Amino acid sequence: MWWPSVPMVRTLTKLALSLAFTLAQGHAAALTVFACEPEWAALTQTLLPSAKVYSATHHLQDPHHIEARPSLIAQLRNADMAVCTGAELEAGWLPMLQAKASNPKIQNGQPGMFYAADHVSLVHPFKGTVTPFSGDVHVLGNPHLHADPRRLLAVAKVLALRLAAIAPAEKGRIDRQLQQFETTLSDKIQAWEQLAKPLRGRSVVTQHANFAYLWLWLGLNPVADLEPKPGVPPTPAHLARTLAQSRTAPPMAIVIAQHHDPRPAQWLSGQLGTPQKMVVLPATVTSDGPDALLAWFDLMVNRLVQVAP
Ligand SMILES: [Zn+2]
Structure with missing residues (x-):
């Protein structure tokens, strides 16, 4: 029968310890x-x-x-x-x-x-x-x-x-x-930026300031907000004002975030006779894959370009 020698046992013990240490480090x-x-x-x-x-x-x-x-x-x-x-x-x-x-x-x-x-x-x-x-x-x-x-x-x-x-x-x-x-x-x-060139200078009615940086980047012009005050849901009086303003100067789109109540934007686009101009965008990534951020911008830019005449 073969028994490991004492030095070999020491070596094996050392190896086992170093493996355990590596695993612990990997875990940490x-x-x-x-x-x-x-x-x-x-x-x-x-x-x-x-x-x-x-x-x-x-x-x-x-x-x-x-x-x-x-x-x-x-x-x-x-x-x-x-x-x-x-x-x-x-x-x-x-x-x-x-x-x-x-x-x-x-x-x-x-x-x-x-x-x-x-x-x-x-x-x-x-x-x-x-x-x-x-x-x-x-x-x-x-x-x-x-x-x-x-x-x-x-x-x-x-x-x-x-x-x-x-x-x-x-x-x-x-x-x-x-x-x-x-x-x-x-x-x-x-x-x-190349794809979004047709959006430059176009106006949008928005809800809250979720996409303010997107408008600035792409050169879109937010002309009205469905919220009478930030974070305050739209009121009938405020919506009536926004409708009057939008009739005078029709926006390219009415853009809300996916977490908003869609009814005020639906009402406004319906009143204007342009339901196809209502755009609902997620205000952040919708998946957690490695390309989630790129996919989110892809989706936003493409959706906006689709409604640009
Ligand atoms: Zn905010």
Whole structure:
């Protein structure tokens, strides 16, 4: 009978230990990320495919108003990092989640708490006095910045640095993923801009400021908002005014987000006799695949070009 020699046992033990250590390291490297919105989940996944990413909201929800459910608290408690929009978009629910999760890694000011809005310029800050009747005004500027692919790319660069700082073992992979994303997105931006040329200078009636950055990027002109005040649902009087205005200067399209109640936009387009000009766009990615962000912009630009005469 053959027995391993003592040195061989030592070698085998060492090998087993080093394998266990490698596995443990591999396990520790799977970064757990809590994303407040699906676009940041998609971006994180693009930059670090091995990350375990959880999105607190989906495309049919309004990210201004989320219930701080126990399941969200549990997810945030276990996260190594949180990636959110900031600029007060999540002011109604994220601070409560942070407090209840009592996870030191994702408190404000920690490397694990990343706010996209801190890293790009924001448009249209609300000027004036905020009262309880002001609605969901964006005092720090419009936080729906992910609808501009150029700002998205700027956020991707900073997020890549942050991810690499938190998961240094993944730095090489993150850098390669960023480089690939930058190349693909830059080419796509050029193609979308070319495709969207007929949209330049055209007017749209919108609902809320979800797509303000998209209009700015593509040169569309938002002439009226179905909301009388930000975050306040359309009222009959306000809709009547919008109808009168739209009869005088017919818009190219009436564009709402998928999470909005479609009835006011349906009513307006029906009154104008142009039901085909009502466009419903998801306000964020609708899938979590690696190309979710590109697919979302593809869909938006193509839908708008379809209704351009
Ligand atoms: Zn908003």
